[in-house]
Amino acid sequence: MFKTTTGIVIAGTGGDSGKTFVSCGLIAELKRIGLKQSIFKKGPDYIDPAWLKLSSGTVVRNLDTYLMGNDNVIKSFLSHSKNSDISVIEGNRGLYDGFDSSGTHSTAELSKLLKVPVVLVLNATKMTRTASAIVLGCKTLDKDVVISGVILNQVGGKRHEKILRETIVNDTGISVLGAIPRMKNAEILPSRHLGLITPGEYSSASKSIEIVRKVVSEHVDIDKLIEIAKTAQTINFEFRSEEIIRDGKGLKLGYLSDKVFSFYYPENFEVMEERGVELIGISSIQDTRLPDIEGLYIGGGFPESNIEELINNRSLMNDIKYKAEKGLPIYAECGGLIYLSESIEYNGSTFPMAGVFPIKIKLEKEPQGHGYMIVKVDKPNPFFEVGTEIKGHEFHYSHVITQHSTLNTQHPKLNTQHPTLNTQHSKIQTCLSVQRGKGTIDGRDGLFYKNVFASYLHIHALGCPQWVEGVIRMMRGINY
Numbered sequence: 001m002f003k004t005t006t007g008i009v010i011a012g013t014g015g016d017s018g019k020t021f022v023s024c025g026l027i028a029e030l031k032r033i034g035l036k037q038s039i040f041k042k043g044p045d046y047i048d049p050a051w052l053k054l055s056s057g058t059v060v061r062n063l064d065t066y067l068m069g070n071d072n073v074i075k076s077f078l079s080h081s082k083n084s085d086i087s088v089i090e091g092n093r094g095l096y097d098g099f100d101s102s103g104t105h106s107t108a109e110l111s112k113l114l115k116v117p118v119v120l121v122l123n124a125t126k127m128t129r130t131a132s133a134i135v136l137g138c139k140t141l142d143k144d145v146v147i148s149g150v151i152l153n154q155v156g157g158k159r160h161e162k163i164l165r166e167t168i169v170n171d172t173g174i175s176v177l178g179a180i181p182r183m184k185n186a187e188i189l190p191s192r193h194l195g196l197i198t199p200g201e202y203s204s205a206s207k208s209i210e211i212v213r214k215v216v217s218e219h220v221d222i223d224k225l226i227e228i229a230k231t232a233q234t235i236n237f238e239f240r241s242e243e244i245i246r247d248g249k250g251l252k253l254g255y256l257s258d259k260v261f262s263f264y265y266p267e268n269f270e271v272m273e274e275r276g277v278e279l280i281g282i283s284s285i286q287d288t289r290l291p292d293i294e295g296l297y298i299g300g301g302f303p304e305s306n307i308e309e310l311i312n313n314r315s316l317m318n319d320i321k322y323k324a325e326k327g328l329p330i331y332a333e334c335g336g337l338i339y340l341s342e343s344i345e346y347n348g349s350t351f352p353m354a355g356v357f358p359i360k361i362k363l364e365k366e367p368q369g370h371g372y373m374i375v376k377v378d379k380p381n382p383f384f385e386v387g388t389e390i391k392g393h394e395f396h397y398s399h400v401i402t403q404h405s406t407l408n409t410q411h412p413k414l415n416t417q418h419p420t421l422n423t424q425h426s427k428i429q430t431c432l433s434v435q436r437g438k439g440t441i442d443g444r445d446g447l448f449y450k451n452v453f454a455s456y457l458h459i460h461a462l463g464c465p466q467w468v469e470g471v472i473r474m475m476r477g478i479n480y
Contacts, residue, residue, distance in 0.1 A: 006084075007088070007089065007116040009107065011121065022121050025215060028210070037088060064460065064463075116232045119149040125182070165179070180219050254280045255269075297331050302335065321354045341360065382452070384431070
């Protein structure tokens with residue numbers, strides 16, 4: 001039996017309700033008053049956690065029952081919140097929006113699993129009593145979900161606020177904890193095609209957080225929120241000790257880390273370190289050569305939005321291509337796949353990339369793959385055993401537009417400086433059959449060449465231990 005720390009879920013009635021704005025402001029204010037926090041984000045997401053991290057100054061962890069399983073979610077929540085004064089979980093999408101029509105894996109289900117009360121953020125633009133109908137619906141749809149308060153967002157003025165407060169309290173019995181005035185949130189927390197701009201790409205990010213903190217602290221009852229958080233209930237859960245084998249000791253795993261590549265779950269690094277692997281950050285913009293490493297991890301990010309700086313560092317691209325040809329184990333996700341492609345077409349121009357894979361990629365204005373994925377490994381490859389089923393997620397506006405049976409991947413502008421290397425592929429090889437999702441090419445994913453693997457699939461290490469095993473095994477030079 002474990003009592004949760006003081007905890008609260010900031011949920012929304014839908015996308016763009018303002019829950020990230022409220023969460024960032026609340027967290028920044030809790031930090032100002034000196035409370036030690038543990039911060040979480042529900043669902044697969046990299047960008048919102050980056051803003052939550054900036055607001056709190058602490059590591060932010062994702063809680064997703066689809067990717068991680070219930071036990072791993074509970075274990076992560078309890079172990080990382082046990083020494084905190086308060087835990088804050090930002091939900092995703094609407095409170096009941098989940099994997100299917102039953103709302104499986106929704107924020108509501110997470111709140112029940114962790115026995116943490118919910119505060120609902122409602123965008124009240126151009127509505128009055130309809131707001132209480134929405135809140136009442138959320139309250140009665142599942143009576144096991146404890147909604148303990150409402151925060152109104154985009155309120156038009158004092159009269160609008162008065163009507164909203166009265167109707168919600170009278171019709172639902174739920175307290176209104178605050179009313180945030182109408183403002184252009186997009187100008188404070190700017191966004192683009194995948195959501196908010198990452199803090200690392202926005203020079204005024206810290207100033208924005210301070211603005212958000214002041215707005216939330218002035219218009220929301222922070223003391224009442226803390227009191228609600230104290231009503232979190234007891235979780236019945238038994239921790240089981242697990243022996244950690246430090247089979248990665250002596251190995252160095254490099255990873256691209258900067259404003260271009262920032263989409264990494266912290267657990268993906270932590271499990272590597274627990275196994276003894278040394279992690280080495282590498283800038284795709286500033287570093288011109290790879291350090292002495294046994295493997296390279298390229299996560300997701302925004303290569304297209306930083307394309308000029310990226311391709312100006314041709315030396316690193318050349319070195320990564322050379323090391324790939326020489327057999328360096330490389331694992332790449334989404335943005336990493338783009339980086340390893342021959343080229344990307346973006347805003348009417350084509351830019352040469354590292355050229356490890358003979359594919360051309362184009363960025364579109366609409367999502368090309370978005371949501372949870374299930375893939376099955378059906379061909380021998382460097383990192384995963386055949387028959388392995390993997391759960392993950394994808395979110396990409398890019399797609400493959402050209403693939404060649406034989407293609408010299410040396411782009412005319414890409415001087416590899418290693419003319420003796422044979423860079424021709426006999427064919428594009430894939431090892432993942434996409435059971436759910438879009439993938440890369442014709443219902444398939446998992447491109448591989450020599451010891452390089454790339455896909456649109458994002459994985460979470462706690463839900464995919466096979467990834468950890470595969471990376472360490474490859475760095476040790478052991479093939480299936």
